[in-house]
Amino acid sequence: MGYIIIVLIMELMALNGQNLISIISVIVGVTTFLLGLFVFLADRKGLINQVFFVLTLNTVLWIGTVLVAVSFGDRETVLLFRRLAFAAASFIAFFIYYFSYLFPKPNEQYKFPLLAGIILTTLIAAMNIFTDYTLKDIGLSNGVQSNVYGPGYYIFIIYFFGALFVGVANFLGKRKQMNELELVQIRLVLTGLVVSGVLAASTNLILPKLLETYSTGQLGPLTVSVFIILSTYAILRHHLFDIGVVVVELLTSTMWLFILFRLMVDNSLQGRIMDFILLVITIFFGALLIRSVNKEVKQREKVERLANDLEVANEKLESLDVARREFLSFASHQLKTPMTVIKGYATLATDPVYLNSPEKMKQIAEKIVFSTDQMYRLISNFLDVRAIEEGKMSFIFKPTDLVRLASSLVEDAKSYASKKNLKLELASVLPSIIISADETKLRQAVQNLIDNAVKYTDEGFVRVEVKDEKNYALLLVTDSGKGMSTEAKEHLFEQFFRDGRTAKAQGTGLGLYIAKEIVKAHKGEIWADSLGEGKGSKFTVKLPKEHEGSN
Amino acid sequence: MTNTVDSRPRILLFVEDEPDIVELYKIAFEAEGFVVESAVNGQDALDKLKQYSIEDVSRPTVMILDILLPDISGMDILKEVRKNKLFDNTPVIMFTNYSSDKIREEIAQIPNARYLLKMEVSPAQLVSIIKEMLGMK
Incomplete structure (x- = not known):
């Protein structure tokens, strides 16, 4: 794998700066799209997956508009596409906020203002595209291209950073209810979103105004890579969206296809032999990697199930224990009643009033016998209940x-x-x-x-x-x-x-x-x-x- | 000092759900000249207490209360008894087989109330404790 990366980098360095940035932007764009697609396909009905996918789509759109604006020369096209870029960024901000509300579980403190948010975002996007409040014009002074901004620019800044801020607050507010795994995932995703968001805002929003040149704007798409890298890491290593296995399989397949493509396209025999050897090696190790990831996932699921079963069994044991202790305590208490009666009559019998009357003594004796029987019945019942509860009561039919x-x-x-x-x-x-x-x-x-x-x-x-x-x-x-x-x-x-x-x-x-x-x-x-x-x-x-x- | 004989019968209220126990101690109480009124559960006891509050009716001068009753705790009945002005200082014996330091503490705070365990007190002993509490010989 390392060899491939080195080769890629060398080939990329052979291209000139402008093209290099554009190619990397395209790669980032495609990767973003694929990432969103994988997440969506993993659970088409899941709201989180859908929102993440839309977020990535908007990001791809934004990257696309920036690329077009950079590649073309005429003022009309550049103006239009830079305005479209602002619109796409508006929706990015909104969906970051929405995603932060949903991931990993919806905030309990309030209901998400979906309708209000969409309306507001659409208004701001419309303001960006159809009016000149945000981006008034493209200026050209001393051969340096720069943007001329209107008052909408500040509205957009407030909106964008506002959404980002509320998004971060949402995430932080949920930390207490999250388990360890979710906390790690949140940290990675949040860092990715914030770093990419702030960097992109710097290169495409703030620096162009401060430096009065749009030259930094083309770096915008590159900043998205931070989010991509951190999210991919979270997917592969921390079970984000549980698509780790899928992503590994797709990445390795892509690598195989790429080498296969090179094999077929390469002109030299030496090159082809190298590529073939490379293909065999990567197929071998790739397959091992996929197998090990699969095994890891299955292990984890098994451990989760076992831990759950253990918890349930423990609870059952505890409640049985409590029941047994209560039974013992109550049963012992109940025995005291017939014992009290037996002792009571026995002490009466020592009184001369009773000692001298055979009739009374007979009655006393009968009472004692009766209570003794009662104790016997109690104890037999207790033993029966114990036998029943231990499953040891035997029946011969x-x-x-x-x-x-x-x-x-x-x-x-x-x-x-x-x-x-x-x-x-x-x-x-x-x-x-x-x-x-x-x-x-x-x-x-x-x-x-x-x-x-x-x-x-x-x-x-x-x-x-x-x-x-x-x-x-x-x-x-x-x-x-x-x-x-x-x-x-x-x-x-x-x-x-x-x-x-x-x-x-x-x-x-x-x-x-x-x-x-x-x-x-x-x-x-x-x-x-x-x-x-x-x-x-x-x-x-x-x-x-x-x-x-x-x- | 001449002995004055109280002509009205001395009434003893015995709240106890086990009939065998009632029968046993009743023998001893009646031999001592007490008239025994019994209640088999908490509700029964509370009803009787209400009846005693009516004018001109004979009231118990001593009460023996079980603690573990089928419906409510004897301690609750004790509280009701002491709330009633007529019985705020009537001798009460909490008579039970339920041994508890917590209950011992609670009863120690209540004037003219004692805590006795059935297995430790024979009918004759109970009668003499009652007489002691009533200031009788």
Whole structure:
């Protein structure tokens, strides 16, 4: 690559000064155009890409008008094209401002005055082209060509530097929200825009007025190269617009085409052999370069994805950890209640009033037994929840008669129900319905539903129904009890949920959560219905007769 | 000094959501001659407090409050109690299994209020603390 650059420079130096500048201007113009084109093609719908492309187009236009104005001799053409150059520069200023608003993300502080900006820019451009306020005339004194400016000149200066200034302010204002990569990109692009803008303004706007000659004007296009170089660097090294790979591929292809062209055009055999060797070398290294750039991009994307996944996983772990700690703390607290009761009755038992009454002692003993059972239930539930959360709850599915299971649970609940004077009944059309289930676990879930129904019903009935639905079996527990609000229904199956208004303590708050997990493990569904508080409830369990995991 | 017997029954307000606990301590309170009025949650307790503000109704002379209730905190009920002129110096015992230094501090700032942990105080001990706070023998 280095060899090519040296050869190019030597050939360019062979040309005279004027032509050299013009040729370089053309190269800068073409490169600017290609740069804008690549960016546009990378994302045709992206507003930033579109604005950047228009900015480059205006720049190319400006370079073109300056070139024409330099190449031609007659006053009319020169005047016209220099005025066109001013117009193009007006739009350059506007689009620099627009670009600074959009890149890398639109400013949040205000909405871009698109319409107002376009109108203002068009007015100023029109002033430049169609009136003589800006550029009054081309003067010729002592063989030195110079511009004669009007009052519009100062308006244009204010406008141009104003736009540039606001553009810089936009960029600087966004720094806080930008990540490292975007900051680097901004710095490069901003420097390019400002340096090129200020240099071009100096060579084409300020110096011609101060020195009273336009001779510096032809250097204008060259100043754009600063912007091109810095932008290209940002594209290749800092993922600007993410077109790095495309640009590398195109640059290397261009280089190959160029050498190929020279090969075909060269007259000497020695030259041709040199060119051929050069072609082979550059194809080899070019291909390696493209491959390595591609690999780098893919690596970076992979790392980004992994970093993201890691963050998500971490958040999940943290919230699980928090949940576990809260569970532990609440669970431990709940155990204190039955313990308090046991200790309390035990201390009562030491009082002679009770010691001397076998009747009272019996009652105390029963209370202690009851609370001990409650503690046992609490601890079993806690262990069940831990097992569920660690995925260690095991199920052994066997053919189970759902009707028999329901009827045995109803039998067990009869004495509790009759103490509250409730009607408790089982309804089933079929004498038996076989499903694949873990009998012990399913029993636990259904028992919880029936116990809840009896507990929360003070008068009326509790009805347990078992239905057959071809591939499914349904089990319903309906009661005429306290019912639940819509709010409660939403949280019913969550851990430790207790509806503040209708809940009775004494439960573990975990029964429904465990029941739901058991039903889920059976590949079934469970849900609750209620017409409202005080209007009873209905719990439905839907279980498939066969499912994967069953024998 | 002659013993004057107060003919009106002494009322004790017990705010506690666990019925087993209510039953346990009620035995001890009633054995001591207290009439126990209980509330099972915060709303229930606040409603009762409103009722006590009505003219000519019997009011509790001591209150036992749980802290972890299903709907609101017992500490909020304590604040409501003290806001009420009738109860601004009524003995209150915050009776809970929830051990917290922060709450201990808060209660220490309130006159005639104590913080007791259920597991550490048997029914008999609670009764004697109540008697102490009421200046009874």
